[in-house]
Amino acid sequence: MRYAYGITGALLLGGAAAAMTLQPSAGAQTAQNEPGAIQQVMPQGGAPMSFAPMVAKLQPAVVNISTTQHVKVPNNPFAGTPFGDLFGQMNGFGDNGSGTTTREAESLGSGFIISPDGYVVTNNHVISAGVQGATVDEITVTLTNGKEYKARLVGHDDTADLAVLKIEGGPFPFVKFGNSQNARVGDWVIAIGNPFGIGSSVTAGIISALHRTTELGGAFDRFIQTDASINRGNSGGPMFDMQGNVIGINSQILSPSGGNVGIGFAIPAEEAQPVVEALMKGQTIKRGYMGVSIQPWNDDLSKSLGVAPNTGALIASVTPDSPAAKAGFKPGDVVMKVNGQDVTADQSLSYLVANLKPGARVPFDVLRSGRRVTLTVTLGTRPSEKELAALNGGDDNDGLPDEDDQSQQQQSTADSIGVATMTLTPAIAQQLGIDQSTRGVVVTSVDPSSDAAQKGLQRGMVIMAANGAQVLTPGQLAAQVAAVKKAGRDSVLLYIALPHGQNRFIAVKLKTGK
Numbered sequence: 001m002r003y004a005y006g007i008t009g010a011l012l013l014g015g016a017a018a019a020m021t022l023q024p025s026a027g028a029q030t031a032q033n034e035p036g037a038i039q040q041v042m043p044q045g046g047a048p049m050s051f052a053p054m055v056a057k058l059q060p061a062v063v064n065i066s067t068t069q070h071v072k073v074p075n076n077p078f079a080g081t082p083f084g085d086l087f088g089q090m091n092g093f094g095d096n097g098s099g100t101t102t103r104e105a106e107s108l109g110s111g112f113i114i115s116p117d118g119y120v121v122t123n124n125h126v127i128s129a130g131v132q133g134a135t136v137d138e139i140t141v142t143l144t145n146g147k148e149y150k151a152r153l154v155g156h157d158d159t160a161d162l163a164v165l166k167i168e169g170g171p172f173p174f175v176k177f178g179n180s181q182n183a184r185v186g187d188w189v190i191a192i193g194n195p196f197g198i199g200s201s202v203t204a205g206i207i208s209a210l211h212r213t214t215e216l217g218g219a220f221d222r223f224i225q226t227d228a229s230i231n232r233g234n235s236g237g238p239m240f241d242m243q244g245n246v247i248g249i250n251s252q253i254l255s256p257s258g259g260n261v262g263i264g265f266a267i268p269a270e271e272a273q274p275v276v277e278a279l280m281k282g283q284t285i286k287r288g289y290m291g292v293s294i295q296p297w298n299d300d301l302s303k304s305l306g307v308a309p310n311t312g313a314l315i316a317s318v319t320p321d322s323p324a325a326k327a328g329f330k331p332g333d334v335v336m337k338v339n340g341q342d343v344t345a346d347q348s349l350s351y352l353v354a355n356l357k358p359g360a361r362v363p364f365d366v367l368r369s370g371r372r373v374t375l376t377v378t379l380g381t382r383p384s385e386k387e388l389a390a391l392n393g394g395d396d397n398d399g400l401p402d403e404d405d406q407s408q409q410q411q412s413t414a415d416s417i418g419v420a421t422m423t424l425t426p427a428i429a430q431q432l433g434i435d436q437s438t439r440g441v442v443v444t445s446v447d448p449s450s451d452a453a454q455k456g457l458q459r460g461m462v463i464m465a466a467n468g469a470q471v472l473t474p475g476q477l478a479a480q481v482a483a484v485k486k487a488g489r490d491s492v493l494l495y496i497a498l499p500h501g502q503n504r505f506i507a508v509k510l511k512t513g514k
Contacts, residue, residue, distance in 0.1 A: 029116045031176045032057045033244030051190055054244055055202050060173040062192040062200060062237060064142040065111045065122050065151070065165070071103055071134035110193035110237030111141065112246065114276070116171040118149075121276055122236030123251050124156045124163045141167050144200050155279030158384065159287065159354070160220055161251055162272055163236075164279040175238065178245020180268040183207055183224065191228045191250055191264070193237030203229035205262075211346040212265065214252065222351060223265035224248045230264030239266040248272075288356035289382035291322020292329060293503070294349055300455075300507030304493040305334060306370065312336045313349035317503040327377040330368070331495060331503060332468055337365035354382060369468050416481045417492060417508050418450025419443055421474045424462055432460055438497050440464035441477055451509035457496070464503075465495035485510065 048054070109126030113119065120141055127139055139151040149167035156163035190204045205228030212225040226239065230250050239248035248266030255261045278285055295301070295316035302309050312334040318325050335343055338352040339362045356362055358381040366373050421441035429438055440462045446453045463471060466480035484492045491509045498504060 029171045029174075032061050032173050033175045033240070033246075035243070048242075051202070051204055054240070054242075055190070055192070058175060058238075058240060058244055059192055059200060059202070060144050061113045061175040062144070063111050063113060063120060064194040064197075064200070065109045065120075065126055065236060066140045066142070067107045067127055067136050068138040068140070069107065069129060069134045069136050071129075108194060108197045108233050109235045110233065110250070111165065112192075112236075112238045113172050113174040114176065115174050118167040118170050118172050119154070119280060120151065120165040120167060121249065121272070122163050122165065123249065124158050124161045125251075126236045127153060127156070127163050127165070128158075139165060141165065143172075155282060157275055157279065157285045159382070160272070160275045160285065161267065162249070162275050162279070164276055175240075175244070175246055177269045177273050178241055178243065178247045180224065180247040180270045183210060183241065183247050183268075185210060188242050189226055189228055189247070190240050191226070191230055191234060191237060191266075192240070193230070193234035193250060195229075195231035195233040197233055205229070208263070210268075213345065213348065214254070214265065220267075220271060220351065220354065221348065222268070222271065222346070223252070224268050226264050226266065227262040228264065229260045229262075231260045234264075245269075286358050287354040287382040288358055288360065288362075288379040289322075290324040290327075290329075290353050290377050290379060291319035292324045292349075293317040293319075295504055298507070300491055300509065301493070301505060304489075304491055304507040305332075305367070307334055307367065310345040311343070312367065313343050314505060316505060323377050323380045327364075327375045329364075329366075329375060329377075332368070332465075332505065334367040335364055336367055336372075337363075339363060353379065358382075416478075416485070416510055418447030418452045418511055419457060419463075419508070420445045421463060421477060423473050429462075432462070434462055434497055438462060438464065439470070439472055440497060441471055441474055447511075450511055451491075452506075455506050455508060457494075457506060457508065462497040463494050464497050467493055481510070 107126070109122060111120045111122030111126070114121055127136065129136055139153065141149045141151045143149075149169060151165040151167050154164040154166050185207050187207045188204065189207055190202060192200065192202050195201050205226050207224060208227050209225040212223045213221045214223070224239065224247070226248075228239070230253050232253075234250045235252075237250045238246045239250055241247050247269045249269075249272055250264060250266045252265040253260065254263040254265070275285055293316045295314045297307075297309065297314065299309065301314060302311075305314070307314075315324075315329060315331055315333045315335065317331055318329050335349050337343060338349065339356065341347065341352055343349050343352065353362075356379055358379050361376055361378050364375045364377060366375055420443070422444050424434075424438065424440050424442045428442055429435070432442070443457060443459055443461045443463065445459055446457050463477060465471060466477055467484065469476075469480055471477040471480060481492055491507045494506045494508055496504050496506055
């Protein structure tokens with residue numbers, strides 16, 4: 001049976017940094033977008049009367065990429081559920097349907113040739129296994145003239161979402177990277193690719209934004225945004241400027257429906273080129289790593305810490321024995337500069353650190369409890385995306401004993417911020433799945449009308465600190481809330497423990513009328 005994963009689509013992944021040029025030797029084939037080849041059709045300062053002359057030169061270098069995969073699927077779709085045995089018996093499976101069947105699957109995407117001898121650039125997710133348990137058997141590159149070539153995977157980088165393939169034969173039509181640093185918001189661009197597997201398609205638009213982040217974090221969450229129509233299957237295809245230079249690699253879309261709504265993202269050429277160059281040489285991409293979890297900003301957190309919006313990075317947790325831990329980083333630190341460079345929305349902490357070399361000693365300017373300190377980190381090597389993903393965890397708030405009789409201190413915090421607490425004991429920590437070394441107060445109830453409830457505070461969560469001070473009893477939490485009131489502030493900053501060390505800060509507003 002043939003199963004289609006659908007057309008390889010818009011995964012929210014990142015990119016990397018610098019420049020690669022391919023200089024033709026005398027008498028050799030030249031790039032389709034060689035200077036002078038198509039410039040003459042461009043009027044000064046605007047879009048052409050027609051994109052046709054440029055497309056005619058560029059389109060032959062853009063390819064369709066397909067993969068043939070095999071995936072193991074369970075014979076019994078209800079395996080592991082209460083209906084598993086019944087399904088197996090009804091369908092005559094001797095093993096109750098608990099075995100698997102191998103089925104064929106396919107995926108589709110785009111790419112472009114960057115050399116006459118057949119090196120091809122695409123997104124990593126285009127040529128990767130589509131689902132867990134799948135294996136990629138074959139990669140096929142199809143040119144616009146219909147010729148098919150079996151491709152060899154030269155190298156790939158999941159962090160940057162880039163891959164380099166090699167096809168044999170040629171000479172092939174190819175295009176070169178341009179300088180995406182020269183791109184401006186409002187400039188015309190065209191995208192060429194294979195949306196939905198219907199064949200080579202061309203769309204035009206403008207650059208909507210530069211250095212756009214998707215707010216999903218990551219080391220290379222920085223893209224060129226465009227309203228040129230990009231759909232599933234365009235992934236890995238090139239974004240061209242009006243001189244025919246590749247200034248981006250189309251990789252993502254933002255869409256509630258899965259189709260184009262005018263918000264597409266491309267990896268900038270300046271980020272992609274050094275990764276492509278390294279992969280062509282067979283090198284492994286190594287990036288800096290410090291070992292912290294970063295919490296997204298909101299207005300309440302910014303005000304609580306006295307930090308301007310979209311400035312700095314709030315450290316939510318520090319990985320034990322990591323470079324950051326050894327340098328003395330603590331939860332609640334706000335990183336303002338890395339190696340002298342400001343941490344901003346356009347230039348995130350993850351981006352700055354990942355673009356530094358492992359082993360480098362780097363100064364970090366940190367805001368801690370209202371004062372500036374400098375911490376020096378000897379960077380490690382960034383783990384793979386799968387290893388980093390393994391750090392994610394959930395929260396389980398079951399298993400708390402009932403707490404019907406609230407003390408006066410508990411009632412005080414319940415009245416002030418809408419939260420009742422009790423001292424965390426090792427037994428309760430075990431029931432909650434919290435590390436036994438955690439110290440704090442556990443939330444026993446939350447007023448549903450309070451700001452705390454709106455911010456996601458729930459029964460079973462553990463408050464370890466308030467306003468930067470450790471709280472071990474409901475009385476200590478009440479004292480911190482009282483201090484906030486006395487200082488005339490309207491919110492208290494709580495540090496919450498979550499399973500697997502994925503801790504978070506929450507700025508909770510005081511209840512009015514109390």
